[in-house]
């Protein structure tokens with residue numbers, strides 16, 4: 001097994017240039033989603049989906065970047081992507097086995113197996129994977145599996161001019177990320193923290209192979225504050241089903257006995 | 266394929282990839298993805314989705330009020346399947362119980378239960394395949410066994426129900442009748458797990474009740490059908506089955522709403538909008554079906570009125586749950602409020 005690879009996205013370095021979005025579309029030869037103005041800051045991409053595997057979020061805040069800074073405005077950018085979760089909702093829910101974990105630890109959808117049932121879509125706690133109507137199958141970021149096999153880094157990380165998107169071995173990325181948080185704290189940006197860097201930080205997903213450094217609430221970036229692989233809470237549903245099976249069996253037997261007697265009398 | 270820059274001297278024909286096939290080859294990992302380009306309907310749909318204007322809130326923030334989750338792509342076939350699968354499973358279970366515990370002269374009822382089960386299993390299969398993005402690949406569902414995926418488990422259950430009910434209905438195999446009844450119990454209830462095992466807040470929060478609720482609704486709908494079209498000697502059995510199902514259905518729907526409403530925002534789709542209307546309607550219809558049962562009217566009119574009201578109630582329940590999930594996925598605050606509450610809860614525990 002090759003070393004576990006992933007992304008560390010340091011949003012404090014992102015300048016919102018969308019080079020990653022373009023590189024991803026170009027390398028993977030993905031079709032467009034229409035060209036429209038949204039009125040949401042500079043974000044006309046809006047959300048990840050079947051043909052959008054990188055999305056830069058633009059957050060306009062009516063507060064300064066650090067307390068004490070001049071002005072009452074700051075702009076946050078963050079390049080969002082599939083998190084390649086350690087416990088991935090999409091993978092665990094896929095009934096065909098189309099979604100697999102690769103030798104790099106990434107989560108990969110095999111397009112020749114997927115039958116487009118759509119179950120993964122409602123099982124991703126981050127709203128990443130989606131189905132394109134005319135294609136019928138589910139698609140998402142592959143962590144550039146083809147490039148990794150050829151010893152190259154993913155297209156988005158390669159194109160990022162500020163190293164906001166860093167690709168590498170996860171253990172090493174984690175160390176680097178922790179140092180970066182310390183440094184930012186020293187510089188007075190006390191709001192900096194890591195999102196999903198390990199299982200302790202995000203028990204629901206047991207850590208993300210693509211984790212982030214953020215400076216505001218996750219909700220501001222359209223990230224969930226406590227994402228959980230749906231399989232975990234669903235244990236209660238299986239328990240409820242057991243009760244249902246038992247109840248249904250008893251009710252059927254009861255009806256057979258009672259109804260049978262009523263007819264006889 | 267769409268034409269871009271239609272009015273320019275050289276209009277460009279593209280499927281949205283902007284790759285000149287004379288120069289570039291389509292080898293990328295997304296190159297296989299079929300696309301008609303940014304065609305007009307697609308653009309209109311996207312434009313509609315993006316219409317909402319940003320709402321500034323620092324206390325209860327969202328990202329321009331955009332949804333957090335991608336909403337379900339299932340169409341009407343899936344909630345219809347919840348209903349048909351329920352009728353199938355519950356009638357097979359009733360058939361097996363009557364076969365074991367009632368007199369021989371109820372054989373006609375047993376046979377009818379098996380036929381309803383067999384027909385229902387076939388219709389269920391058609392509905393499920395119809396909803397796939399790639400219907401020809403439906404057999405891929407059985408390529409693996411994956412207990413973490415209720416959909417995979419369900420595909421196996423349905424296959425078993427189909428096989429056993431066909432043997433029971435066509436060849437009258439007693440053992441197959443019992444086996445179909447056993448797997449029918451699973452078929453009538455697993456759909457609740459299927460819905461609950463998702464990231465959609467209102468679905469996830471219903472997990473403790475939904476499988477039992479779907480099971481009772483399955484009893485109600487199978488009872489309704491058997492009362493209306495079934496053998497008259499088995500009428501009392503079907504009616505007992507339906508009435509117990511409906512009482513449970515009403516009580517459990519109430520219990521589920523209460524569970525879900527622990528976080529107000531999560532319960533919204535059950536209380537407002539079209540899904541809320543359907544949710545209320547399902548309880549009202551089930552209650553009226555029960556009421557009709559005790560009215561002093563002609564037996565024939567009674568069984569049809571009760572049966573139709575009950576059937577509509579069960580259908581409304583399945584569609585209410587489906588539509589509530591769509592509304593819930595569209596509301597980022599449903600997820601955010603739920604998850605913040607979970608975090609506060611763990612912090613208090615620590």
Ligand code: SF4
Pocket residue numbers: 082083084085088089090091107123124125126127128129140
């Ligand atoms: S972010 Fe969503 S699509 Fe990506 S691995 Fe996690 S569950 Fe799957």
Ligand code: SF4
Pocket residue numbers: 093094095096097098099109113114115116117118119120121137138
């Ligand atoms: S849509 Fe495809 S990848 Fe997603 S769960 Fe279904 S078969 Fe698996």
